[in-house]
Amino acid sequence: MADGVWGRMRAGLARARQGLLGRIAAAVSGHRTVSAGLLEELEGALLAADVGMPETMRLVGRLRELAAAGELFAEGVAATLRAEVARSLEGSSRPMRRAETPPSVVLLVGVNGSGKTTTAAKLAHALRGEGQRVLLGAADTFRAAAAEQLGIWAERAGVDMVRHAAGSDPSAVIYDAVAAARARGVDTVVCDTAGRLHNKANLMAELRKMVRVAGNACPGAPHEVLLVLDGSTGQNALVQAKVFTEAVGVTGLVLTKLDTSARGGIVLAVWRELGLPILWAGVGEGLEDLRPFDPEAFASALLGADGAGEPGYAEG
Numbered sequence: 135m136a137d138g139v140w141g142r143m144r145a146g147l148a149r150a151r152q153g154l155l156g157r158i159a160a161a162v163s164g165h166r167t168v169s170a171g172l173l174e175e176l177e178g179a180l181l182a183a184d185v186g187m188p189e190t191m192r193l194v195g196r197l198r199e200l201a202a203a204g205e206l207f208a209e210g211v212a213a214t215l216r217a218e219v220a221r222s223l224e225g226s227s228r229p230m231r232r233a234e235t236p237p238s239v240v241l242l243v244g245v246n247g248s249g250k251t252t253t254a255a256k257l258a259h260a261l262r263g264e265g266q267r268v269l270l271g272a273a274d275t276f277r278a279a280a281a282e283q284l285g286i287w288a289e290r291a292g293v294d295m296v297r298h299a300a301g302s303d304p305s306a307v308i309y310d311a312v313a314a315a316r317a318r319g320v321d322t323v324v325c326d327t328a329g330r331l332h333n334k335a336n337l338m339a340e341l342r343k344m345v346r347v348a349g350n351a352c353p354g355a356p357h358e359v360l361l362v363l364d365g366s367t368g369q370n371a372l373v374q375a376k377v378f379t380e381a382v383g384v385t386g387l388v389l390t391k392l393d394t395s396a397r398g399g400i401v402l403a404v405w406r407e408l409g410l411p412i413l414w415a416g417v418g419e420g421l422e423d424l425r426p427f428d429p430e431a432f433a434s435a436l437l438g439a440d441g442a443g444e445p446g447y448a449e450g
């Protein structure tokens with residue numbers, strides 16, 4: 135009895151580890167035609183991978199259509215899904231907006247632990263690699279440790295940082311960082327923010343003020359408000375995206391931890407359900423581990439293909 139329970143649990147976990155591709159392969163094996171039962175299993179696999187209901191329904195509907203027309207057999211399911219996912223994600227990325235007259239101002243927002251501070255450092259590093267002059271703004275003044283953490287990264291990245299004392303007004307940091315950037319001929323200011331305040335309303339009010347103050351410090355700023363989402367948090371990422379989008383004008387997304395997530399399908403859900411472009415993908419904890427989001431490479435990494443070994447995206 136106990137053995138049975140443990141055996142099932144082990145098997146269940148192994149299945150989760152295998153990720154989407156493994157589950158599709160398992161569903162398809164032994165089938166020749168795309169039966170209703172197979173479609174149901176595929177639906178389960180897509181939902182388990184956080185693809186979300188609307189996009190799952192679209193994908194499964196498409197498979198059903200092709201199968202009914204005699205154009206799809208079980209062996210072609212993975213390749214067809216890959217092509218459909220790539221098609222879904224067309225137009226889901228774009229380069230970051232730049233100010234006509236520097237500095238460009240980028241605010242990173244998101245809940246605690248999503249990867250904002252790490253992303254600020256990676257982004258500064260990436261832009262520096264493009265030859266830009268970059269300045270970091272430590273506008274997470276909620277905890278002293280936050281500015282310290284960013285300071286260590288700034289040093290590693292060889293980028294200057296503006297910070298104030300812990301507990302001070304984060305908007306003042308934004309103002310000073312933008313003013314300093316203008317004075318020093320900086321191309322892009324990347325600002326870290328806090329993910330937790332005393333309550334959600336408080337946090338959102340603070341963020342709105344930061345956006346306003348950035349605009350006061352430099353007309354047209356912020357040029358991007360990027361919501362940083364942990365790609366492994368699943369459907370809750372959608373809830374976060376809705377909350378932040380309503381509170382501040384989120385212009386795009388950074389999806390982090392795609393290297394650790396066996397699910398990744400959240401990318402499809404956020405694009406279909408929110409239409410927010412995905413600008414960057416976080417694929418590790420190091421300075422180099424940020425990539426412009428590449429929909430094709432992502433579809434290949436998620437569903438396996440020749441490009442699946444593409445550096446930087448996790449394979450299921």
Ligand SMILES: Nc1nc2c(ncn2[C@@H]2O[C@H](COP(=O)(O)OP(=O)(O)O)[C@@H](O)[C@H]2O)c(=O)[nH]1
Pocket residue numbers: 244245246247248249250251252253329362390391392393394415416417418419423
């Ligand atoms: N594996 C992995 N870990 C990440 C990634 N981005 C951030 N992290 C880790 O997530 C944790 C929280 O990151 P942090 O930047 O402090 O989040 P913040 O609270 O939003 O500022 C840290 O341990 C980071 O190293 C990523 O793309 N991949």
Ligand SMILES: [Mg+2]
Pocket residue numbers: 250251252274280326327
């Ligand atoms: Mg932080």
